[in-house]
Amino acid sequence: MNIGEASSASGVSAKMIRYYEQIGLIAPKGRTESNYRVYGAEEVHVLRFIKRARSLGFSLEETETLLKLWQDKSRTSASVKEVATTHINDLERRIAEMQGMVKTLKHLSHCCGGDHRPDCPILDDLAGESPAKGESVA
Amino acid sequence: MNIGEASSASGVSAKMIRYYEQIGLIAPKGRTESNYRVYGAEEVHVLRFIKRARSLGFSLEETETLLKLWQDKSRTSASVKEVATTHINDLERRIAEMQGMVKTLKHLSHCCGGDHRPDCPILDDLAGESPAKGESVA
DNA sequence: TGTAAGGCTTCCCATCATGGGAAGGTCAAG
DNA sequence: CTTGACCTTCCCATGATGGGAAGCCTTACA
Missing domain, CATH: 1.10.1660.10 (Multidrug-efflux Transporter Regulator; Chain: A; Domain 2)
Structure with a gap:
């Protein structure tokens, strides 16, 4: 092949x-x-x-680890589970991080008229003015 | 300075x-x-x-766009909101993707003994065997 | 059998945002 | 005047992937 x-x-x-x-x-x-x-x-x-x-x-590095475990007939399932658990925790951390961003952005978007006028709470937040009433999560 | x-x-x-x-x-x-x-x-x-x-x-490219809008006093808040909305959608797509991974991984981990034995549903799934009873999301 | 198309090889470059580090110039304090 | 901390530019690395060029090989068709 x-x-x-x-x-x-x-x-x-x-x-x-x-x-x-x-x-x-x-x-x-x-x-x-x-x-x-x-x-x-x-x-x-x-x-x-x-x-x-x-x-x-899984990253390629983690994948390599899993691959070796797969090919090692004397592995323990605990060792595989540990790799998976670490990865799950990593994913959940990143998800939480992004959810924080979404929460802040949705709040700012909600407060933004989205019309022809220039006034924009989103830009105000980015510029450090009117810090979105404690909604700044990220 | x-x-x-x-x-x-x-x-x-x-x-x-x-x-x-x-x-x-x-x-x-x-x-x-x-x-x-x-x-x-x-x-x-x-x-x-x-x-x-x-x-x-926001990516640096999006940031550049926002920066230009910030400095453009004649911008419309709608144009800013559009950038934000696009980004929110992107974040939510990525979050959903990762949540799918987490869901699958948690199911597999749950099914894995995590003990001294070599039998492992996680590796089985990766190897394409016993496809985790329709839980393969990603 | 000749040729053209398409597959294979290696090599280099780009992405995105960031950090590390070297070599050399500058400034401030002791 | 020296030393240490700062600044400068330049090159390299990350992680996973794609793009593309130049050149060799194979297959199919006329």
């Missing part, structure tokens, strides 16, 4: 497959005489694993 | 102040004979504006 076929089979772009190889995540089974990368079902499975992990927001 | 003082006064690092200058966001009032950047209260105000906009999640 060429890199193009491995790409369609896994949903990972050829560009990314080469990059993952470069950072040591996944190597092709070998090369043809003409230096083409060759992949098998095994490699495609790994690529799908990576893709799924990425879609759940 | 030197860049260091402008930095403490605004909360923006000297490194970033120089970068903002490079991309055309904010220029120093001038330079001393020895080529040091010189800032005044006006510039610090702009830096604070930028910092506040960044803390609300």
